[in-house]
Amino acid sequence: MRRRCHFVWLLLWAALATGCAGDAARLGAHLHVSEGPPRIALMPLDIGLSRVSAGGFHQPVASWTEAAEQHLVRALRQVARERGLILNQAEPALWQEPAAHQSRLLQGAIQQAILLHHFGDDRNRLPAKNGHLGWSMGASGRDLRGVLAADYALFIHLRDSYSSTGRRVLSVVSTVLVGLPLPGGQQVGIATLVDLRTGQVVWARALDRATGDLRDPKSALETARALLKELPQ
Amino acid sequence: MRGLALVILLLMLAGCSAGLPPLPPQTRPDMQSDEAGFWQLAEKAETALRRAPTLIRDPDLNRYVRDVACKVAGPYCPDIRVYLVRAPGLNAGMQANGAMLIQSGLLLRLRDEAQLAAIIGHELGHYVERHLADKAWRARVGSDILAWVTVLGQGVSLREPNAAAALLAELQLRAFSRGQEQAADAFGLQRMAAAGYAPIAAVEIWQSAAVELGDRRASVVNRLLATHPAPAARRDGLLEEIAALPVQPEARSYVRYQAALAPHRAAFLADEVRLRLPTETLRLFQQLEEQHGLDADLAFYRGEVHRLRGWQDDQHLALRSYAEALRLPQSPAAAHRSIGLISRAQGDWQRARAAFVRYLISEPDAPDAAMVRAYIAGMTGS
Structure with a gap:
């Protein structure tokens, strides 16, 4: 729906949204392998889809979220397979x-x-980190290793929103009258990969973009690719 | 002119609601509905809540509250899950999906089973009347109107920001929320009376709350901004509802309620002390003493409030409370430690040492035993 929007709207969005599509950071380009391909456990997804009303109210949509969870799990596993990684869903009972x-x-x-x-934002940078991705789960990451029977754990937090008809109409009116479109739906979130030997976050990717869709399998695959871009191999 | 139109538009909204009929028992909202979105969020929160360290897991207390909830909920019994959460203060809440939260501070304040029934009935009202979905609908429609008016207003060069309109919309939402509270009060009253509980118990909760919070009258601004009506307003509203009830049942079940609470009461009293609201907490303890008489735990924790406040007379008042506690049966050993701490601060080392020793004799394995021994060692020098 978002992609079929007004042309002017898109142009303005392109102007506004440049540079904020995604950002990745990692400690190394390669995963360590003991034997066979690296085993990654996919943690239960923390995702939520919502519809943005004309006034900007985020209405959670249960059916979208439920479908998106299934689409995204399948898509993530496919992308991992393509890269020669083994990505298995963590046992729900474990939680x-x-x-x-x-x-x-x-x-x-x-x-x-x-x-x-x-x-x-730059002013929120921690000077002591010096741009280094220096976050760790410590011992609780190591504890997970035995339970999950995996080398790494992939955590995904994603909030995905879509403009309602009212929001789109109001945005067009706003563009015509004031010259400014209203922000529409957004895909915002983060994926992190944790080395279960050390508890260290070895890779992180942030998404913040006005495109992307999780409501159908094909679009979910695009989102999965965007999420796992630059994942070490 | 345009501002006036906006005010009229927003005022028209005042009487509006999503118009959802009461939720029938054992019914889930349609998966495609907006309400289902709130249910899904609530279900995720509930999954987390089940593993929360603050959850009170004592099976006896849970069974007791659950039984009262079922009595009040009647046909809705299977739809409601009650979670007892360890937290001071008077509060309870209802999630969209029937997960009811009751804070331990509330359990401490309630006098008897009838009062507990009143709380459960009120929270059940929020669930059955689908208040959360209704309020969200109102918030959304209000913000939609505001957004349209802002955009259209800007377009025809009405330059001033619509701050006044935003404030009006917000005040209306708060008023709507207060209306929901009153509706839930009325619903709860019907349910508790139907279950045979004395409806006047609901009024007493708000009377006690008004005493605890003090008699200061809330300012007009505060009253307009509040999401809940003031205790006095709730009390008056309930009294009117009670007068209209066809029957006036009388069950209170004081002994049964206090027996269920007893194993946890000392811990809940300690939680209140940690709130560090000494004036309010002393008023609460005063009320508890008037209702149930003074026991060792209550006297001890009253002493703790004084000790931790540390105003002019507080050391003296604290010592007096500890002495009272120690004269009563089942006095907590911690009273000796507190006497020791105050005496030590006052320079009365002899008394402090004696009190600390008594504490260690009663509680040789206390987690702070090493520290108390260090205090004693530190005072033997001269």
Whole structure:
């Protein structure tokens, strides 16, 4: 829907959105391998899809989110396969364990910190990090290793929104009257890869773009590619 | 002119709601509906809540509250899950999907089962009447109108920002929220009365809350901004509803409620002390003493409030409270430690040493035993 929007709108968006499509950082270009291809455990996705009303209210849409979870898991596994990596979904029953749940919460906090201090505005940079991707889950990452039977864990946090009809109409009116379109739907989030031997975040990629779709399998594949771009191999 | 049109538009909205009928028992919203989106978010939050370290897992207390909830909820019993969360302060909440949260601070404040039934009935009202979806609908429509008016206004060179309109929309939303609270109060009253509980119990909760929060009258601005009506307003609203009830049942179940609470009460009292709102907490403890009489735990924690506040008379008042606590049955050993701490600060080393020693004799394995021993060692020098 977003891609079929007004031409002027697109132009303006292109002007506004340059440079904010995505950003990646990693500690090395290669994953360590003990035997066979690296095994990556895909952690339960933290994703949510919503519709943006004319006034900017984000209405969560259950059916979209439910479908997107399935599309994205399949798409991520396909992209990993293409790159010769083994990506397996972590057993859902595992998350019933408080310790595993805590490690997921911890990684969520780390992801927010990386978004803010690594990919975020310059004034939020931490001088001591000196541009280095220096975040670790410590021992709780190592604890996960045995439970998951994997070398790495992939964590994904994604919020994806789509303009409602009202938002699009209002944006056109705004463009005509004021010369400024309203921001529409956005795909915002972060993917992190954790080395389970050390607990270290070895790769992170932030997405912040006005394109991308998760509501159908084909578009989800594009998002998966965007998310896993520059993932070490 | 345009501003006037906006005000009229927003005022028209005042009486509006999404118009959702009450949710029938054992019903989920349609997967395609907006409401389903809120349910999904609530379900994810509930999954996390089930593993939260702050959740009270004691099966006896949970079973007891669950039984009362089922009595009040009637046909909605299978739709409601009650989560007891360890946190001070008077609060409870309802998620869109039927997950009900009750804070331990609220359990401490409630006098009997009838009051608990009133709280559960109120929260059930939010669920059955689908208040969350309704309020979200209102917020969305309000912001849509505001956005349209802003864009159209700008386009025809109305330059001033629509701050006043935004404020009006926000105030309306708050008023709407207060209306929902009153509706939930009325719903809860019907349910608790139907379950045989004395409806006056609902009024008492707000009476006590008003005493605890103090008698300062909320300013006009605060009243307009509040999401919940003031305790006094809720009390008055409830009294009107009670007068209209066809029957006036009388069940209170004081003993059963206090027996269920008893194993946790000391911990909940300690949580209140940690809020560091000494004036309010002392008023709360005063009320608890009036309702249930003074026991060792209550006397001890009252002493702790004084000790931690540390105003002019507080050391004296704290010591008096600890002495009271130690005269009562089942006094906590920590009272000795607190006496020791105050005496040590006052330079009364002899008394401090004696108190610390008594503490260590009662609690040789206390987590802070090493520190207390260090205090004693530090005072033996002269």
